[in-house]
Amino acid sequence: MQLRKVTAASAAVLALALTATACGSEDKDDAAGSGGGGKITIGIKIDQPGLGLKTPDGKFAGFDVDVATYIAKELGFDAKNIEFVETKSADRETAIERGDVKFIAATYSINDERLQKVDFAGPYLLAHQDVLVRADDNTIKSPEDLNNKKLCSVTGSTSAKNVKEKLAPKAQLQNYGGYSECLTGLENKAIDALTTDDSILAGYAAQEAHKGKFKLAGFKMTNENYGIGLKKGDADLKKKVDAALTKMVSDGSWDKAVEANFGPANYKNEKAPEIGNVVK
Amino acid sequence: MEAREIVFDFLEGYDLLGAFWVTVKLTVYSALGALIWGTLLAGMRVGPVPLMRGFGTAYVNIVRNIPLTVIIVFASLGLFQTLQVTLGGGDNFETVNFRLAVLSLALYTAAFVCEALRSGINTVPAGQAEAARALGLSFTQVLRLIILPQAFRSVVNPLANVLIALTKNTTVAAAIGVVEAAYLMKDMIEAEAQLILISAIFAFGFICLTLPTGLVLGWVSKKVAVKR
Structure with missing residues (x-):
């Protein structure tokens, strides 16, 4: 009898858990469905203050986020139609290749190994x-x-x-x-x-x-060219993103974003890099 | 032969054995520490002094409910960085971190050793302790000569479980920069594009350490079990 009670209890717990997960996935489907084609998914870091950080109230802040939002706006997506997802360093290439994200702005430095797997627009920031x-x-x-x-x-x-x-x-x-x-x-x-x-x-x-x-300290020990990671061969998107970055620099939004995110740290940023100019 | 060389050539330049050796050392030192401190705690919990019983109970219930990562990071940030406790490691980060990790692992695991041992003490019939007391043995003598020898023999298997868990828990030491197996694994995953293969190699390494532990101690457990 005792045993039967335990079995019943665990069955109930299991059933609850299953319904809970079912609800969860349904919600997600709904959200994606109602958006239709009007949403864009962008990969960012969520744990780096100043670049890409998820704030306690669930919003995202940082330079990468500002750049990504600006590009999305130029591509025709409102801020509320952007879905940010975390792309950890090791997952970035896979996320692009699988099409999980449209593009990635996540402290992604351009180098030869990565160029074999993905394309880069930009660079949009030269770090050291x-x-x-x-x-x-x-x-x-x-x-x-x-x-x-x-x-x-x-x-x-x-x-x-x-x-x-x-x-x-x-x-x-x-x-x-x-x-x-x-x-x-x-x-x-x-x-x-x-x-x-x-x-x-x-x-x-x-x-x-x-x-x-x-x-x-201001030592420039290496050159890191942060670029926007895109699916390999997507020349159309690369052109649009490059155009968006150029506009961001020319209308002063780029400088504002740098000042807002890095200002208080005596950070002497490099000038906005020229599109396609990767400093080795 | 050639295929093997191609598949495993990313292992070159990494001290795989050295990292696992650090894991083994972490395990052995903290296991010894945990066994000693855990036995003392068990003694306190079954002892006649209320203050010690209270301390033992509080210690076990607090320590085993704190995540190990918190304990280890606290040892580094609190003990080392703030209070400058170096445990005789001087200025050498490597030694200090290793010792802090051993200390944290021992303090944490001792709570589990204590509880395993206490369940062993409960398997020894109360009549034995009473008989020993009637013969005039003191509490420590009863514990040392009558109770613990029998208790240990009945908890070899639970202690083997604790030891296996400890072996795997040593990976948390990577959080404060002890260069053991998990630390090297993170390094390799960052530098090589072989996520699944690298994880499999390290999983295999840990199985090589823990499987024999379980088998040998299982055999020992059968050998020494008290037949009642």
């Missing part, structure tokens, strides 16, 4: 690998000064390894799961410098909680 230090720390003036300093980056990132192998072999390397832990360490002086693309660093330093505490 840089280091973030405490605002009152004046001991790090060149990459070589990082010797005997404590350098932080995230697991799986190549930026810190580049520094250690090429520029400052005596630097101590600490890897964390996310940049936030590095920033805590930087604030506590357990870490002396945090390294990755300057645009990402500027985004973190410009966050409300970090304003005025950190500064960019």
